[in-house]
Amino acid sequence: MATNGLEIFDTTMQTTNAWLDEVMTKLGPDRRVAWKVLSTVLHKLRDRLPVDVAAHLGAQLPLLIRGAYYDQYRPSIQPTAWNKEEFLDEVDRRLSDIRPVDRCNAVTWVFELLSRHLSVGQISKVRQALPKDIRALWSMPVDAL
16 A cells, blocks of 8 residues: 555655665664665766766666756766765765765775676676776676676
8 A cells, every 4th residue: 555645655754765775784773874875876986977977877776866866967967077085075075964884884885785686787887987996896706707
């Protein structure tokens, strides 16, 4: 039975909460921190990808997370030319208004989450579009190698 009146809203809320629960297994039981980490890493990943790869990635995200992913997106200036350190600095800067979270862990946890929920082919395309130093933060699942 739909609690929001539309099944698609119930489904995306359920999926989004499941994803946040997975992030919280790494961060601890704070849904706001989990959302901030997830949305921040997705934004910074999106901003580093070529527009077509970013769009294909966005299409595979759950509806509510997809909305956050595209929030404030400016495809005309993408991709940014960040190296690994600049990428991590951007993540760190966006996470500065929450309790301390290790930026490398935040990125790795979100990349692992994406690897668990999105197709191996899509993850492979996204990884290949990243510079080698950022790609190193994203390990591929054993069955994809």
